[in-house]
Amino acid sequence: MRLILLGPPGAGKGTQAARLVEKHGIPQLSTGDMLRSAVANGTDIGRKAKSIMDSGGLVSDDVVNQIVSERIDEPDAAKGFILDGFPRTVAQAEALTAMLADKGISLDAVIELKVVEDELVKRIEKRAAETAAAGGKVRADDNADSFRTRLEEYRNKTAPLSAYYERQGELKTVDGMADMDVVTAEIEKILQGVRV
Ligand code: AMP
Numbered sequence: 001m002r003l004i005l006l007g008p009p010g011a012g013k014g015t016q017a018a019r020l021v022e023k024h025g026i027p028q029l030s031t032g033d034m035l036r037s038a039v040a041n042g043t044d045i046g047r048k049a050k051s052i053m054d055s056g057g058l059v060s061d062d063v064v065n066q067i068v069s070e071r072i073d074e075p076d077a078a079k080g081f082i083l084d085g086f087p088r089t090v091a092q093a094e095a096l097t098a099m100l101a102d103k104g105i106s107l108d109a110v111i112e113l114k115v116v117e118d119e120l121v122k123r124i125e126k127r128a129a130e131t132a133a134a135g136g137k138v139r140a141d142d143n144a145d146s147f148r149t150r151l152e153e154y155r156n157k158t159a160p161l162s163a164y165y166e167r168q169g170e171l172k173t174v175d176g177m178a179d180m181d182v183v184t185a186e187i188e189k190i191l192q193g194v195r196v
Helices: 013-024 032-038 044-055 061-072 091-105 117-133 143-157 160-167 178-195
Strands: 001-007 029-030 081-084 111-115 171-175
Touching: 001 013, 001 061, 001 160, 013 029, 013 081, 013 178, 029 061, 032 044, 032 061, 044 061, 044 143, 061 091, 091 160, 111 160, 111 178, 117 143, 143 160, 160 171, 171 178
Parallel strands: 001 081, 001 111, 029 081, 111 171
Antiparallel strands: none
């Protein structure tokens, strides 16, 4: 099963992806995680991406397209995967369509978590506070300024993807403001219809 989870930062994509990983045994391909690990490891990509990520901007399409393409080729993704945080621009979506066609595979569903934007800042603040309380490292971009930029980027560059996938007849939407377990159940309901 090959899925995309769409939705603004703080919509719950990461949480839902983690649950899907557990239930379906397919990996979560989070470009944010991949980039953060490149930053932590001080790779060339990481060095270039760090300041862009810290400010909440988007890393270049070429860079993320390449890391996703390579990641999809890894053996654990052969049975399927959940894309989280990619694609984020129409150019990335087009690149993904071409990339998958090239690899002879296709998507089974694109699921969008719809949320009320005003609530997102609160969620991000909560995530940062909980991570800090648990002794974890708070993300450099989980602060009010970067979050505003991330939301802007989402509105301008990522939100148009809903229309892109709607045109392709692949878009399904879920109320991301509902309780986490309800969101999980709704996603599972959608997957029943597309299970391969
Ligand atoms: P995320 O963990 O998905 O919130 O991503 C954190 C940051 O990584 C984003 O704010 C961007 O700077 C960068 N990033 C993650 N995915 C992408 C992508 N598909 N395209 C461009 N930048 C990305």
